[in-house]
Amino acid sequence: MALFILSLRYTAPIEVVDALLPDHAAWLKANHAEGRFLAWGRKVPRDGGIILARGESREAVAALAATDPFVAGGAAEVEVIEWSPTFAGEGLEGLTP
Incomplete structure (x- = not known):
């Protein structure tokens, strides 16, 4: 499996972002439980x-x-960056090949 950095940039007022925050947080937690995040x-x-x-x-x-x-709600854009770490400090060794 490869590693990726998802860089989100808000494109809507913070009030719109905040209204979507509970759904976004649930999406994060569900993907963490699946081992994706x-x-x-x-x-x-x-x-x-x-x-x-x-x-x-x-x-x-x-x-x-x-x-x-x-993203789906039009409040943010996302850049997907593939990342190949060559060094990780103590506690993060699992990130390197």
Whole structure:
């Protein structure tokens, strides 16, 4: 499985983002339970977020990212970045090949 960074950028007012937040959080947790998402959080300043994901292909992860309530609801755009870590510090060794 490959690793991916999903970089979300809000395209709607924060009130629209906040209205979709409960569905987005449920989507994150469900994908974590399925082993697809390893970590996530807000960007600072709050203009988007980052999700560390794993998947079989860029296409599969992009299709999954399109189902994010923020993206599907028109509140965010997502960039899918494939990432091949060559080093990971203590506690993160499982990220490297």
